[in-house]
Amino acid sequence: MKRILYGLLFIVCSQCNTWAVEAVFTTEDLVINSKKLDETRNLVVYLPAGYSKSDAHYPVLYVTDGDIQGPHTAGTLDYLAKFDQAPQMIVVGIVTPRETRERDLTLTSADKQDPEQLANADLFLAFVEQEVIPEVKARYRTLDYQGLAGTSHGGQFAINALVKRPGLFNGVVAVSPSLYWNKSQLLTLTETALKQGSLQGRLYISIAQEEPTMTEPFANFVALTKYYPNQQLAVISQTFSNETHNTTALLGQYYGVKYLFDGWAIPETPQTLADLQAIFATRSSLLKTALIIPEDRAAGYGQWLQYLNRQDDALTMLQWNRETYPQSLNAHLLLIKAYLHFDMEDKAHQALSEAMKSIKGLSTEQKAQLESLFL
Template identity: 25%
Template sequence: MKFYTIILVLLTFLCNRILAQNADKGYLYKIGIKDSVYSEILDENRDIWVHLPNGGKLNPNLKYPVVYILDGGVQLSALVAVYEYYWGNYLPKMILVGVSNQYNRTRDLTTSDIGNPNMKSGGAKHFAEFMEKELIPFVERKYPVTNYRTLIGHSYGGLFTINMLVNHPQSFRNYIAIDPSLDWDNQKFMNEAITRLKTQGFAGKSLFVSLASPLDRENENATIEEVLGNNSESSLVSRSKLLFIKAAEQVKENNHLNFLWKYYPDDIHATVPLPSILEGMRWLFDWYQLKDANVYNNPETLPEVLEKHITERAEVLSKHFGYPVPPADEEMLNMGGYMFLQTGQPEKAKLFFGLQVKYYPWSVNAFDSMADFYISQNDSKRAEESLRKAYELSGDIAFKKKIEQLKK
């Protein structure tokens, strides 16, 4: 059986299991556990919604990358949809945090006060301080997250996202700014951001910016070149984004910012979040995707060659995350081991079960599966050793009974 077939079978099984775990009476599917954090900086409680991998059944030995999405009450559902379809082969398991901006949205997400007595604005500095000093520490205390963080924002949230990149780059690794409102306050922040792009270094940072249609509210056929070449009020919103994009493209070789942008001519401001999140997340985690599939697919691939590729994958993942990371989820290694065993490739089965033990040494299932392999190979001694380890980890008497059966 091909390795990708193994992955497909496993992912289908896992997705169905997770959907069942998330199901509740009267609902097909529920997302995001509601939580809240009191902010002394903002002098208020702020709601958040936390979406956990594995239907919330987390391994206490593991921590996960985390994605924060602004306007979480609206946008978290789009992020969860993308994540649930793409985790495994395209995205790692992650914890997703939707941050509420239902109240005081303009105040919190805009970068300067425009002096409107009917609308508070310009509080981005305080909201950034809240995120850095209160929200992120709260999430890290309560949930098993790593310091590999991604920030996503739409409209004013996109403005705030770029603000975090240029003024608070220590807080996040990745940024998705969806149709950002860079025209705010007569492009005041846009000009400041362009200056910072030209004068600061952004090595290790990645930014995806999306742009929605129409480019000109009075001319639906306007092109990007036409918008950049005029100063009309009707194209100010799009022109502001394009000027920032143009500057980012020009200096990315010098400031080392990993940058990509995309125009969505068939999406308007309200619909562009979903495709932006999909393409932005896939691009940000392009390095996570399994490479050289033919090595895994080919039954003639030697186990040592397969092991070399798997080890190299672990090195790539660890380099990008900045901390040691297994080459695959435990479930995938386990399922791969059994699939290889059932298809008459015992050396590859041993390799996968061995990798499961190596990267998940606390796992009872890893040692139990290793024992199954040795039993299939009539190696009772090593099977007993693995079962004893499973018993030590779990205290489950069933493993003692299994050992007794081996000795008969």
């Protein structure tokens, strides 16, 4: 019994059949001659498995310290996508060299700010928005979904982006952010934005077992998001008590990405057509683009429901699959098999006639395959 159920679950996960032959991701190095920064900056772009063989468009996750944080983030996304816990994504690693990292990712203190001139993290954010993102959109097949992830000063930069440019990023991951910076300046800015109700998207923020210098501003930040709830902002916080500041990035990125796409995963239980449509409606909302249940996914769950003798649910799924993918021989075959399984021979013959009429260019072999179901 267990072997049969595992086999059916594998059918449902048929998108994973090419794991062994697919590369995890491919990388491309880009150089931007930045007018904003008046210097040359490097990007490392991690393209998801199958990108070169597809015409699909992908959401994008931008990652600071991209040469360090990019590889494991791309690997994490590849793993989550293989198990359908998140979509495949393009990861753009924004390289932040040691000598400019503090300048690029941290805020200028309030008393040194020039309202007429951007500096430090605000200038770097303008570089990302006005030069990096347009370059990525021009070169690659992207969806409108953009995420931003950063660790430590990168986490500070990510939250600053959330506050200063609401809506630029649909989701933000901030791992052990340096919120103490400039006497917790970012907390004041965040409180103002929360009071105004301007923040939007999803925010994942985490901390490790660290010094009070890090944990106290973190706790205060989380408290602010609870005290001033924003309808358009969803926040979750997490503490990794067995990790340090330097070891928390992998876990933070993993759980962060999972939270950004909370609602994406399909439970590993039988799903009706209505169940799948609800999940794909959530996916469409997350990515801001219309997504439809793939043929192989509907077929797999239809077969699972058929095995469980859930006649109405199985037939509803397989009928939808045939109507949605009318040129698929397999969609017709599975529906005919289901009718025969449930002793509905008249319906099976009607489905055979429909297949013969609707499939264009049906070969002799395919006709014989359909007719053989009744032998």
